[in-house]
Amino acid sequence: MATRTQARESIIGxxxxxxxxxxxxxxxxxxxxxxxxxxxxxxxxxxxxFNGTMENLEKIDQxxxxxxxxxxxxxxxxxxxxxxxxxVYEILFSTLDKPIIINxxxxxxxxxxxxxxxxxxxxxxxxxxR
Numbered sequence: 185m186a187t188r189t190q191a192r193e194s195i196i197g198x199x200x201x202x203x204x205x206x207x208x209x210x211x212x213x214x215x216x217x218x219x220x221x222x223x224x225x226x227x228x229x230x231x232x233x234f235n236g237t238m239e240n241l242e243k244i245d246q247x248x249x250x251x252x253x254x255x256x257x258x259x260x261x262x263x264x265x266x267x268x269x270x271x272v273y274e275i276l277f278s279t280l281d282k283p284i285i286i287n288x289x290x291x292x293x294x295x296x297x298x299x300x301x302x303x304x305x306x307x308x309x310x311x312x313x314r
Contacts, residue, residue, distance in 0.1 A: 186222040191230035192270060193292060194220045198234055199266035210238065237273040244272045251311040263297050267305055272312055282313050 194217055201209040213234060217227050237244065248268050249256050257265060271289035275282055286309045293301040 186220065186226045188226065188229060189288065189292070190220065191217075191222050191226045192233070192288060193296070194222055195230050195234045195237070195270055196263070196266045196292060196296065199237065199269055200262050202238075203262040203265055210234075233270065233273060233278075236277055237269055240273060240277065241269065244269050244276070247272055247276065247312055248308065251308050261298060261301075264293065264301050264304065267293050267297065267301075268308055271305070271309055275309065275312055286310070286313065 198209050274285045290302045293305045
């Protein structure tokens, strides 16, 4: 059985594909989640956060951009941007404890992002959380 961490990691993959220009990625979400063996409750969780993130993407991006320097969103790598989008969605729209959301994003950035990603992700999410 997949964990929420694995579900989030899969959603980051979907958001990453979207950021790279695959606007139709939502059509393949079921296939990707099944391929990663994310089923039942974890699939429902994953689809809720993916759909919520996509539906609120403009607001999420504005929130992230308000805490960045002049480089803006364009200056962030696609993986880091995807991690931030997911975490900011959860901070703004879910009832999960904010420290858990931030910690999960940092841990995912250690595995998936650039060397400086955990520190960067932590800094942005701390600002969003305030």
